[in-house]
Amino acid sequence: MAVKLRMTGRQHAALSAHLYPGDGKEAVALALCGRLQGRESHILMVHQIVPIPYMECLVRTPVRVTWKTDLIEPLLAEASKKGMAILKIHSHPGGFPKFSETDDIADRELFSSIYSWIDDELPHMSAIMLPGGRVLARVVSRQGEFQDVDMVSVVGDDLQFWRPSPTDAAESDPLELKSRQFFGEETYRRMRGLSAVVAGCSGTGSPLVEQLARLGVGRLTLVDPDVVKEKNLNRILNTSRLDAIEERFKVNVIADAIAHMDLGTSVQALPVNLIDGQVLRQLAECDVLFGCMDSAEGRYYLNRLAVFYCLPYFDLGVRLDADGTGGVSYACGSVHYLQPDGSSLIGRGMISLDSVQAEGLARRNPAEYARQLKEGYIRNVHVERPAVITINMLIAAMAANEFIARLHPYRRVDSSECAIRTFDLRENDHLCQPDGEPCSLLAHYAGRGDARLFLDDPAPELQP
Ligand SMILES: [Zn+2]
Structure with a gap:
């Protein structure tokens, strides 16, 4: 079954402003997401964004962010009550276009506590926003396994549909993007x-x-x-x-x-x-x-x-x-x-x-x-x-x-x-x-x- 993540242009802009405050350090936000349990796909839609305040972060460096995870508790209660999902999203100011080993460890720990709080088998997601705005996302399963999200879409004035394919990865390079033919x-x-x-x-x-x-x-x-x-x-x-x-x-x-x-x-x-x-x-x-x-x-x-x-x-x-x-x-x-x-x-x-x-x-x-x-x-x-x-x-x-x-x-x-x-x-x-x-x-x-x-x-x- 395909998994997708959707957000609006306004939500993307709000996340971008929080995740890239201009100090070159990583930042993190959470979001409460609606679900579409479809016949062919399971889709999460960002509904409400909860930025983790910079002050509440234990460590913020250009390659690492840690935070007090008890901040997530009110959101878990709401997600559990409404059958909604949790998205965690952080920034990579250096542009590293993948989840790092540090991310793997942090996600396994965070999501295991999410799954123990919300007792169903439905997926939750972790994402990275790259400096150009592109978002990569993955499902973190109850067992701590990762699955790439098939499509991330941003519905704003312009439309973005990002897929985790090698051709798409080049899109973070504006020169490469420019050289491709419009209407072609x-x-x-x-x-x-x-x-x-x-x-x-x-x-x-x-x-x-x-x-x-x-x-x-x-x-x-x-x-x-x-x-x-x-x-x-x-x-x-x-x-x-x-x-x-x-x-x-x-x-x-x-x-x-x-x-x-x-x-x-x-x-x-x-x-x-x-x-x-x-x-x-x-x-x-x-x-x-x-x-x-x-x-x-x-x-x-x-x-x-x-x-x-x-x-x-x-x-x-x-x-x-x-x-x-x-x-x-x-x-x-x-x-x-x-x-x-x-x-x-x-x-x-x-x-x-x-x-x-x-x-x-x-x-x-x-x-x-x-x-x-x-x-x-x-x-x-x-x-x-x-x-x-x-x-x-x-x-x-x-x-x-x-x-x-x-x-x-x-x-x-x-x-x-x-x-x-x-x-x-x-x-x-x-x-x-x-x-x-x-x-x-x-x-x-x-x-x-x-x-x-x-x-x-x-x-x-x-x-x-
Ligand atoms: Zn990371």
Whole structure:
């Protein structure tokens, strides 16, 4: 089973500031981590960082740090109560890119006391942050054995996915990094190691999938409960009239097209509704989320998933409104990039909790929804809007470009400036905005991982 570690860009920056205070000496921090006990992987997500104060360290030199380990006790109590994990992370100011023999001895001792306190078989981790920011991590087992973590990801303005391979080790060398070709072998290599979710495989979803597959993303998970209909044929790539006649699921048609490309991308096609605890947990094992849905409920749960499981989330939206006299009153599209502990689609005004609730009601209890709609308590959530392939493809390409630019940065502008991209074809405007304030409803759940409250339906913030 693969093991992974995830943290947000803000968490990485906070750790870096503590672990590298500028005096050239090692430092150490602990973190309480949420868990994802998945089917194929076990993933720890940093939830809360506890820096060990420099004053509380018994020894701090350029090659060694020791500290009073009773400082860990309050954290162990919390981890044990909530089923969470402990991460210990320290710095190597000299740049030594491996765990040292001293680390082995210290880890065996520390983790044996962690395992004796938290009495389950679930893994805890030890990590090193190198001077360039790269993080190496390993699981320390109850028996004192070490297992390299398969991937460490940092979800910030830019995206890092570090794997313990020899080619990756060269990444600490900026010259080596610079010499690798953007949009060439190196971009391809980064894509190849990733697993991405595309939720919604219609207007914007299908052209996005086309790009991700041809860019070489290693694995794609497609989610969409609908079958191909005649009215979709003007905008869903790779669909045909026969697919509509045979009422084939969109995800299956698109999965076949990717298989036919034969470019080495593996596909998991899920013809199901996203809003299901098991489906969401399965998606959480992937590395990147793309949401290509109209529904407020779907977007909300994907946003929530990204927060709890520390995933980068790209949300694509298109709005095309007819004005009733043959023209259009809106012709816009947007790409929102969301970080787990940043702002949310709610805070950005893209969805409202009212519409999430109304759609939830329509899905679970159509009769009650119809009654409330008739009596004017809620607004109609099922609005058919015109859809045009040209706008959909523009927005899908904007999202794919945004993803590439964060995975393999090359822009002259900082990625933090590009959290929201809006294209208005009617006004001929292209707007770019930075992220706003962290979401007051969701940001504090960042990295919480498996918890009953994630799957609670409705979620606490939806309760009236
Ligand atoms: Zn060390």
